[in-house]
Amino acid sequence: MTLKIDLKSAILALSDALDLVGVDDFQHGKRVAMIARETGLALGLPEKHLDRLVCASLLHDVGVSSTTIHQRLLQETNWGHRHAHCESGYRLLQPFAHLSLLATAIRYHHTHWVELPSGLAEGEALDSNLILLGERVDALVFQRGLENPLFNRVGIVEAVAALAGRELSPVVVDAFLGVAAREAFWIALVPRHVQRYVLDLPLGDWSLSIDFPQFGHVARLISSIVDAKSHFTAAHSLGVAQLARYLGERAGLAGDTPARLEVAGLMHDVGKLCVPDEIVEKPARLTPLEFSVMERHSFETYEILRHIPGLEQVAEWAAFHHEALNGNGYPFRRGADGLSTEARIVAVADVFQALAQERPYRGAQRAEEIPRWLNDFVGNGVLDGELVALACEDLDGSWRAATAVPSPDACVWD
Template sequence: MKLQHIDIHNAITALTCSLDLVGVDEIRHGKRVAVMARAIAEHLNWPESECLSILYSGMLHDCGVSRIHEHRRITETLEWEGAEDHCIRGADYLSACQPLAHLSTEIRYHHTRWEKLLETPIDDRLRLRANLLFLADRVDVLQAPFLDSGLIMIEYPGIIARIKMLSGILFAPELVDAFVEIADVEAFWLAMEHEYLDEDLRRIGSHTPKTLLGIPALKELARLFSRVVDAKSPYTDEHSQRVAQIARQLAMDFGIGGYELEQVEIAGLLHDIGKLRVSEDIIDKPGSLTPEERATMHRHSYDTFRILQRVFEDSKIPVWAGFHHETLIGDGYPFKNGNKELDLECRIITVADIFQALAQERPYRRTMTLEYILNDLQSRVEDGHLDAKVVAKLAENAELYYRLAVA
């Protein structure tokens, strides 16, 4: 089986960008949590492997959040009812992803009070790691309102004082003591500015060896993020996974195999990752979109393209995933590419996406019948939008594809 060199540091950093899109107006929350958690771990003289691991946990700690309304609750208060819901989801997602499964327990408990954690039957190491994520996460909630205005230089002593009051209650005393020691300097807070944050993550990554991942591990990573995307709405449940299955089968029917076939499936899994920026109010809207809402929706494929470029530098995956709303006559989005610029794999994913979406219930319409869907696809062929050969190939075994779309 062919392997691809994937820089796991850059991959997690890039995929964290997609998670941060959920916040819309609170970008880089995951990165700030990660950098603060790592700084505290370093101050406590944790081994480098532990410091790096907690950095990745920090970047992925909110992988159970895909809805903007839930993200706002997370970033507006220290504690709230239902806080564990996204922790449980995130732990579930990570436990099914072998390359990141070792992070699942600390993600599961990253909103659990220290006094309750002491009664929780988990390993002492994981207990402290989970609480470190909680501490860094809540510090970021307290600092975020003051970052862009520069007022953090005035407000940070108050944040430190508040965290000290919660020692032994919300947070482990040894973690609070370490935080107080490193946060009582301006540099700690100034490092949270966007440009410095990104610079520090690149610097850490430059000293991190690349990890060689096989196709199964890459697909698990892709499936993890497809689950986050599809959880934005009950109407998109398993959409990305089903698009990937349909695209894979179509590619096989065209004789595509080997490593290229696996890339088609991964592109199908990740084709909507940019949609995390789109509010569920738009996705779940039962009526027509306003021009402003449509513009927000249209940018998701570009965000997909740019995010995946950072993960799969030497692959066609970003193109095949990011071009899924392009058309053969060049009136699609976001690049308005036409026939000559669209690989067969792009055309396959486009057809798979439309086919599955039509087979799935949406807030503005019911599930479409197979006959209706085939007629719809053919009309798009006649309009010059879809590839006639791809649609014809799907129609040859339409019932199989319909089962892949809905079963």
């Protein structure tokens, strides 16, 4: 495969996905990155160190996919289970050549300065503490209101100063107090400015090309975060990806298209991170208001993926999985003329895999029951009949693709 993906764009996309988990506290990772970087600048850190710090800050909550846990982390700074997501983030990033450089700082970003392991490298200890500083400041900003952080700065500065020597390094706090004296720092924390702040950073060492197989592993990382949101969706994205690739191969799609279909399947539900846990796990029919929240997820998927150069087509295949041939799907109301074969394949794979899994409102369907459900969708003008027939012709093979969970070391990107 010749397709190359920019790692910086992939990190920013992953950051956008993680930002969704906050629901109301949008752009948490980006504000933490800005707070940490500005304090690092005041400490005189070199540019390469600052770039690594920014990337670690953007991804520091990579172990969080639950909106409930995110809220507790913001509201209860010393919550007893706060280290669990740090360990999850560490494990998730360890296997990746570039992202593994961020793993240790993320592992200890909720560890108090006086409790950091004695053997931790000085740079990683500093990065962890700068991220913790960003977390503390952002929690206080959010609690007092994101509309005007400047107005609330005095109380925030006093609260942070009180943490020096215990949770935060005195050197870090002193540097932050110097940064906090500038009105521009607080004004820049509002959403439109912090977004531009991060996008304008060159992140030189991280603006490099990775090949498509490497990005496939990053896509699997993203899918694991999404699927961890609920035990009802455990391995859902992985199953959709495997079945989409399997159907693409059976349909005779050429070149790297089946592999790209797998990436689309892995990331098709990334926008679901914005849906509150109580809606995802509701055991009854959604209210119109709740369904309108659920409908957002496909659009959010599109907005996250389309900004990664080279993934424009994949973004459409992933985001159109709730569109329908009759034009009555959501959220773009695409009809048959606007849905490619690849987008139709992802839609079939999504329905098939969902039927094979338990949901809060129904049990898992047996393999032999799935064709009836799929053909009902065909009859109602939702799914492509030829592709459904392709999935049902080899029902055992489709079932295995949709439900098999490979070992973590399995590689299908070659």
